[in-house]
Ligand SMILES: Nc1ncnc2c1ncn2[C@@H]1O[C@H](COP(=O)(O)OP(=O)(O)OP(=O)(O)O)[C@@H](O)[C@H]1O
């Protein structure tokens with residue numbers, strides 16, 4: 247019971263946008279797509295939804311091809327936001343809900359609940375063109391999840407929102423996930439993946455760089471981060487074996503080491519100097535993984 | 545509810561409740577009601593009063609001559625000598641000169657133009673016979689002066705109808721006035737409905753595309769279903785409007801006794817009238833479907849609303865072309881080459897075929913071929929529109945030709 251992409255490729259006029267992606271999104275998981283601009287995230291989503299025909303490879307959901315028979319179970323928030331400007335919020339949601347097979351009454355009931363949650367109940371009968379961009383985005387998110395889909399695909403759901411609204415949205419996404427929905431979203435923000443997802447993939451120029459469960463990715467990655475805080479000068483550590491990188495922010499040092507086995511010798515080295523407030527070995531951040539795999543940060 | 549129905553009902557109800565629909569419908573209904581009361585309105589503004597008597601002042605001889613001529617003209621106006629007073633329905637004619645004739649006509653009210661004509665004719669006749677007398681022409685000479693030329697017609701006509709005698713020979717076929725009215729109404733209504741609804745569906749499709757909501761829609765419903773639902777809804781909206789107009793006409797006939805006006809104008813059905821009405825109805829609906837499908841497709845090409853008018857230009861121009869061909873050939877030689885050829889060009893067919901349906905010589909076969917041509921073109925247009933709709937609504941590159949090129953490549 248998963249969403250599976252195998253050997254998925256897409257090229258536009260001979261230019262490859264997505265290059266042989268193999269993925270497995272387990273049911274009920276929260277899956278993050280990371281990648282810079284033009285990495286191929288949106289193209290991949292559009293292929294999953296059948297909006298674009300793959301040049302190669304195939305996609306299955308619960309073992310079957312995705313077509314218009316299963317779209318009622320799928321919710322999609324496109325990257326390019328926009329609703330019909332001349333319609334009122336409730337008219338638009340009602341229409342989009344009906345396209346997902348809901349009745350008017352069901353839509354109205356859920357719409358009230360969601361508007362309440364997103365703290366915009368007063369917008370119900372406003373024309374969409376009269377709403378601010380962020381508020382339009384909330385309405386569009388409601389439209390994409392109002393039918394309680396089993397698979398939710400959100401293309402950069404948090405972009406363009408203020409921090410308060412990002413929080414509200416994150417909580418909504420978490421709750422949908424805890425109620426059993428499989429959620430896939432793309433983002434440029436590592437911390438969102440870090441906070442929300444148990445699985446992820448990183449795309450770079452159409453290629454899939456890593457994918458899988460985040461804890462396993464971290465383990466396989468090997469590199470660790472050590473944070474040392476104290477009043478002694480320890481810059482000599484950067485020449486120790488296993489140390490890849492070292493940064494200093496006032497009296498705090500952040501070291502990257504090839505794997506955890508090097509941590510002990512470093513520890514032994516600094517205790518000779520005396521007291522340190524802090525010596526902490528951390529899991530690698532997704533940012534580190536991204537930078538080391540892709541070659542640059544975003 | 546099926547997805548087709550969801551789109552269909554949403555489009556229909558939002559268009560029916562749109563201000564533009566309500567206002568344009570009300571205006572036309574008002575025009576129909578005003579038109580039905582046309583005669584009363586003219587009466588209302590017409591302050592002229594029927595003249596019952598002309599009171600003549602001056603020359604006795606002229607008086608009796610004028611009276612004789614007026615009576616011969618059977619004008620319903622009596623001629624009396626002027627005695628210093630003038631009733632409300634009387635005019636005063638004073639003679640200033642007799643050779644040449646110079647008179648002054650005085651009236652307190654406007655005189656209906658018909659009656660002015662009568663008086664002028666009578667005065668002209670008096671003047672002429674006076675001149676003839678003054679010239680001392682013989683009886684025969686006078687007759688020769690008044691003789692009308694003797695013209696006999698020998699005009700080679702294709703149909704040879706000139707030899708039938710009876711009706712006035714000429715190159716224009718006789719057009720039954722009622723058929724002409726039906727034809728004009730059909731073609732004008734068709735033109736305005738096509739222009740109006742073609743631009744509405746173009747706007748609707750383009751709005752969905754440029755606002756990007758289309759991506760959510762086509763991820764829920766197949767683009768073809770969506771497009772067909774939109775076109776069908778739009779057709780139903782236009783038919784609803786036509787139906788309201790029809791109701792208004794029926795109501796106007798019923799309330800204002802419009803039928804008697806039609807009778808007064810001497811409009812009578814002939815054997816072509818039924819054919820014309822049936823085919824006009826069919827061509828109206830088919831033409832609408834064809835033009836709406838094309839406009840929907842053109843609307844899906846653009847990426848900015850500003851380009852819409854430009855994208856719809858071909859549709860507007862073609863509709864205008866068909867409209868002109870139809871309107872300008874009604875009084876001309878029936879079924880000339882232009883009419884014949886253009887009636888088989890799908891985009892002109894809906895306009896030009898009703899013109900041919902008016903002509904008794906056009907066979908049922910021809911008219912049916914027109915229907916088939918339209919149905920086939922509609923099928924082609926819908927298939928074409930549907931096949932490129934999915935690609936064109938998701939593309940953001942501008943320009944119709946760029947789009948067509950790109951779509952053909954994929
Ligand atoms: N319709 C299209 N025609 C041609 N090329 C396209 C089209 N859509 C996408 N591409 C190309 O495919 C590549 C991947 O684009 P895509 O939109 O999937 O990236 P993305 O990961 O979503 O980027 P972003 O973070 O900027 O949204 C880009 O190089 C883009 O130029």
Ligand SMILES: [Mg+2]
Nearest residue numbers: 287288289325
């Ligand atoms: Mg994208």
